[in-house]
Amino acid sequence: MTEQAGPQPTGLARGLTNYGDPDFALYLRRSFARSMGYSTELLARPVIGIADTYSGFNNCHRHFPELVAAVKRGVLAEGGLPVSFPTISLGEVFLSPTSLMFRNLMAIDTEEMIRAQPMDAVVLVGGCDKTVPAQLMGAISANRPAIGLVAGPMMTARWLGERLGACTDCRRFWARYRAGEIDDAEIAEIEGNLATTAGTCAVMGTASTMAAIAETLGMILPGTAAIPAVHADRLRAAEATGRAAIRLARSGPTPDRIVTADAVENALRVLMAIGGSTNAVLHLTAIAGRAGIDIDLRRLNKISDETPVLVDLKPTGPHYMEDLFAAGGVGAVLRELRPLLNLDCLTVTGATLGERLDGPAGPVDRNVIKPLAEPLQPVGGLVALFGSLAPGGAIFKRSAADPKLFEKEGRAVVFTSLEDLSARIDDPALDVTPDDFLVLQNAGPLSPSGMPEAGYLPIPAKLARAGVKDMIRISDARMSGTAYGSIVLHVTPDAASGGPLAKVRDGDRIRLSVRDRRLDLLVPPEELARRPAPSPPVPARGYARLYRHEILQADRGCDFNFLRKYPLSPELR
Ligand code: FES
Numbered sequence: 001m002t003e004q005a006g007p008q009p010t011g012l013a014r015g016l017t018n019y020g021d022p023d024f025a026l027y028l029r030r031s032f033a034r035s036m037g038y039s040t041e042l043l044a045r046p047v048i049g050i051a052d053t054y055s056g057f058n059n060c061h062r063h064f065p066e067l068v069a070a071v072k073r074g075v076l077a078e079g080g081l082p083v084s085f086p087t088i089s090l091g092e093v094f095l096s097p098t099s100l101m102f103r104n105l106m107a108i109d110t111e112e113m114i115r116a117q118p119m120d121a122v123v124l125v126g127g128c129d130k131t132v133p134a135q136l137m138g139a140i141s142a143n144r145p146a147i148g149l150v151a152g153p154m155m156t157a158r159w160l161g162e163r164l165g166a167c168t169d170c171r172r173f174w175a176r177y178r179a180g181e182i183d184d185a186e187i188a189e190i191e192g193n194l195a196t197t198a199g200t201c202a203v204m205g206t207a208s209t210m211a212a213i214a215e216t217l218g219m220i221l222p223g224t225a226a227i228p229a230v231h232a233d234r235l236r237a238a239e240a241t242g243r244a245a246i247r248l249a250r251s252g253p254t255p256d257r258i259v260t261a262d263a264v265e266n267a268l269r270v271l272m273a274i275g276g277s278t279n280a281v282l283h284l285t286a287i288a289g290r291a292g293i294d295i296d297l298r299r300l301n302k303i304s305d306e307t308p309v310l311v312d313l314k315p316t317g318p319h320y321m322e323d324l325f326a327a328g329g330v331g332a333v334l335r336e337l338r339p340l341l342n343l344d345c346l347t348v349t350g351a352t353l354g355e356r357l358d359g360p361a362g363p364v365d366r367n368v369i370k371p372l373a374e375p376l377q378p379v380g381g382l383v384a385l386f387g388s389l390a391p392g393g394a395i396f397k398r399s400a401a402d403p404k405l406f407e408k409e410g411r412a413v414v415f416t417s418l419e420d421l422s423a424r425i426d427d428p429a430l431d432v433t434p435d436d437f438l439v440l441q442n443a444g445p446l447s448p449s450g451m452p453e454a455g456y457l458p459i460p461a462k463l464a465r466a467g468v469k470d471m472i473r474i475s476d477a478r479m480s481g482t483a484y485g486s487i488v489l490h491v492t493p494d495a496a497s498g499g500p501l502a503k504v505r506d507g508d509r510i511r512l513s514v515r516d517r518r519l520d521l522l523v524p525p526e527e528l529a530r531r532p533a534p535s536p537p538v539p540a541r542g543y544a545r546l547y548r549h550e551i552l553q554a555d556r557g558c559d560f561n562f563l564r565k566y567p568l569s570p571e572l573r
Contacts, residue, residue, distance in 0.1 A: 011047045011081070014118040029118075038081070048075045048245045049119030050084040051110055051135060053126050058091030060128040060151055060207070063198035063229055070235045071123050071149060074242020080120075080249065082242065087113060090130045100282075100478065101450035103130040103137075104551075104560050105543055110138025119144065121249035123241055127151025127199070127229075129206040129481075132214055133283035139219075140255045140290040141563065145248035147348045148220040149241040150211040152229035153321035154199035159190055165202030166195040167482040168315040171456070179464045199229025203314035205481035208321050209276035210283060215330045216270040217287075218258045218347030222356050226325040244348060253346050259291045262342035266353065268300060269340055272307040272380025273333055275316050275399045277481025278489050279453075281382065286557030292565035297384035297393040297555060301517060304383050308375030309399055310336055312368055315484040316399050317376070319368050327365035335361055336372045385488065387520040389474070389500050389510060392492030392555045394519055400484035402470045406514035409522070410437040410472060414506050415457075417442045418449055426461035434463055437472040437510050441501055444476030444494020445551050445558045448536050455479040455489040472512060474519070476501055476554075488512065488519060490554035495533070497553070502533035 008014070012033060016025040033043055050071055054064035068084050075082035088106040090099045114122050122142075124135035127150050139146035156165040169190075177187045200207035211225040221244060224237040264284065271280050285295045310333055313319045324330075334341065335357055343354030370376050381399030398406070413436045415421040421440055424430055432438070438457045445451045455477040459468050473487045476494035493499030500521055504510070509522040521528075539545045550560035552573060561567045 010120050011045065012043055012118050014047070014120070015116065042081050045079060045081040046120045046246060046249045047118055048080045048082050048242065048249060049114065049117060049122040050082055051087050051113070051122060051124045051126075052084045053087060053089035053131050055089035055091060057094040058089045058128055059195065060091065060198070060200045061089060063151070064125060066235065067125060067149065067151075067238045070238035071125065071242040071245075074239035075246060077239075078243045078246035080246045083119065085113060085117065090128060090134065092129045097448070098450045098452040099130045100452075100558065101547060103134045104547070104558075104563065106131065106134035107137035107141070107563065110135050111141045114139060114142040114144050114146070121145035121147070121245045123245050124148045127207055127211070129210070129279065132207070132210040133287060136214065136217075136219060136259075136287050137290045137559070137563070140259055140287065141565075143254050143256050145245075145252050146219070146255055147241055147245050147248055148214050149238055150200075150214060150220060150225060151207070152199050152227050152231070152234045153208055154195060154202045155197045155228055155230060155322055156202050156320050157193045157196040159193045163320070164190070164193050165314065165320045167201050167205065167480065168203045168484070170194050171483055175459075175464065178458065178461060197230050201482055202320045202322070203482050204274055204276060204311065204321070205315075206277040206279040206283075209271065209274065209280040209481055212270055212274055212276065212330045212333070213267045213280060213284060216267045216334065217263050218345055218353060219255070221348065223329055223331050226321055226329040228322050228325060231325075247350065248348060251350070253350065256291060258346050258348065259287065259293075260345060261293045263345040264288045264291075264293050264295065265303070266341050266345060268295070268303045269307045269337055270330070270333060272304050272382065273309060273337055274311040275309045275313065275381040278382060278395045278397050278479055279481055281395055282478070282490070282554055282557050284557070285555070286559040289557055289559050289564045297386075300382070301384050304380030307337070307340060307380045308372065309377040309379075309381050310370045310372065310375055312370065312376050315482050316381070323365070323368050327368035328362055332361070332364045332369050336369065339372070383514060383517060385512070385514070385517050385519040387518040389504070389519045389521040390491045391500070392553060394474075394491045395489045396514060397479070397484075397487065398514055401486040405470065405472055405486040406512070408472060409509060409511045410435050412437050412439045412504050412506060412508040412510055414439045414441065414504055418452070418454055421454070421457065425458055428462055430460055430462070432460050432463065434468045434471050437474055437512075439501070439504050439510070440473070440475035440477060441495040441504070442476075442536070444491070444496055445553060446494055446496035446536070446548065447476070450547070451476070451478055451554070451558065453478045453480040453483075455487050456483040456485060457487075474510065491519075492553045492555045494553065496536050498533040498535055500528065503528045503531040505531070
């Protein structure tokens with residue numbers, strides 16, 4: 001089909017339903033729109049779609065009706081017509097086998113509904129872990145003017161005078177419960193106090209990391225990533241986002257001008273400086289792939305070595321997201337990083353990052369955000385490891401790990417699946433010592449489990465009771481951004497695709513060197529060649545079948561190959 005010359009239709013006249021008679025299609029659309037009570041004057045305005053991810057299965061988004069109303073207010077105030085529409089929502093803890101499996105489905109839904117429905121720009125209202133990446137991926141592929149609005153973090157609660165916030169504290173108390181330090185009644189009380197407001201997890205988990213990345217990329221309004229979900233500023237940000245969407249609809253820029261290679265590099269730097277979630281490496285890789293940009297994990301290592309950790313939040317520090325907001329937010333972090341950033345990157349406001357940072361700076365709480373000259377840690381929080389056990393790379397969050405374990409050789413104690421792990425990890429007869437490396441297989445992207453956040457393998461009960469707090473754990477799984485420990489994740493290729501991880505056996509020696517960025521299986525190649533690497537069956541039908549056919553490895557962000565801007569040839573998959 002050839003594109004029509006001249007200006008393209010806008011507003012309600014955009015992308016008419018095909019009846020073979022465009023005038024009839026517009027007349028019918030207007031008629032049906034009027035059935036919803038709109039005046040003809042409103043129907044002639046620019047249309048701003050609002051992708052609303054409210055769901056009864058998503059506690060983090062429970063305030064979205066209020067947020068969406070505020071977005072609508074902003075759109076109306078600027079002379080537009082706001083129209084909200086639902087897409088899939090991904091509530092992290094409500095999905096089986098894992099929310100990551102459905103991130104690409106949500107990205108498809110978002111992309112197709114932006115493209116298929118008549119809107120001049122779209123506001124993407126998301127927040128919980130996978131929703132922001134999915135929305136950005138879809139919006140980049142649709143490439144219509146788009147602006148995000150994130151949920152904002154939960155506020156903390158109190159238990160016996162102690163601050164509690166999901167979900168680092170969820171894990172901390174669960175570990176204490178497993179070690180017998182707190183009882184059934186206490187853990188039940190804690191359960192009721194971990195997550196007490198709307199919003200995303202209260203620490204620098206995946207949702208908070210992705211919000212900071214969205215702000216750094218320039219895809220949400222400046223200063224909005226860290227505003228607590230229940231703060232009035234969050235509603236003001238929603239109204240301002242609606243206003244900004246109208247400006248975007250009139251004069252852009254489109255996402256392809258915002259999400260550039262330089263902007264992605266800025267996002268990687270911020271990821272390091274905030275001590276962000278390992279999951280963000282996957283998501284940013286997938287987002288960049290939609291824009292035709294490949295993230296090289298060796299480049300990630302260089303950025304990590306050049307970028308200090310500045311933000312002192314849980315899971316590695318004592319503070320929560322509400323403290324980051326009060327301390328100056330992501331803007332204060334960007335100001336510290338300014339000498340390291342590409343300042344010419346465009347943002348949704350139409351200004352560059354440099355122009356944004358030229359604006360007045362507010363006060364900064366140095367307990368939470370350190371100056372570049374006196375960082376919390378001199379190098380970034382995440383590194384990629386390579387070696388015979390991870391030819392395609394693996395991720396290690398050094399900021400959340402015990403440095404005493406960084407250079408270590410150990411004996412493998414292997415669990416062949418999540419089921420095997422849960423059946424044997426607490427077995428008193430398990431042959432394991434604190435110096436061993438726990439290895440989990442078949443929890444990667446191609447496994448039936450869909451790469452769950454299972455990389456935070458529990459310390460075996462008998463060791464936990466003896467006071468062991470950390471040991472080396474290796475898997476092809478992911479880890480929640482709220483977790484911590486000496487944990488090697490995203491081993492690529494994964495076991496289910498027949499990677500070296502599938503061939504590790506109990507008693508094999510493994511060497512980890514964070515200094516050399518190495519992860520090696522110390523088994524001769526001839527011996528490995530003799531070991532079988534079974535691959536799981538392809539599901540018979542539905543989305544699971546599409547997923548199994550199209551999913552890429554972690555080093556490609558676990559996107560579907562056909563959704564990338566430049567799909568990979570078969571030999572590169
Ligand atoms: Fe939604 Fe943590 S469960 S952000």
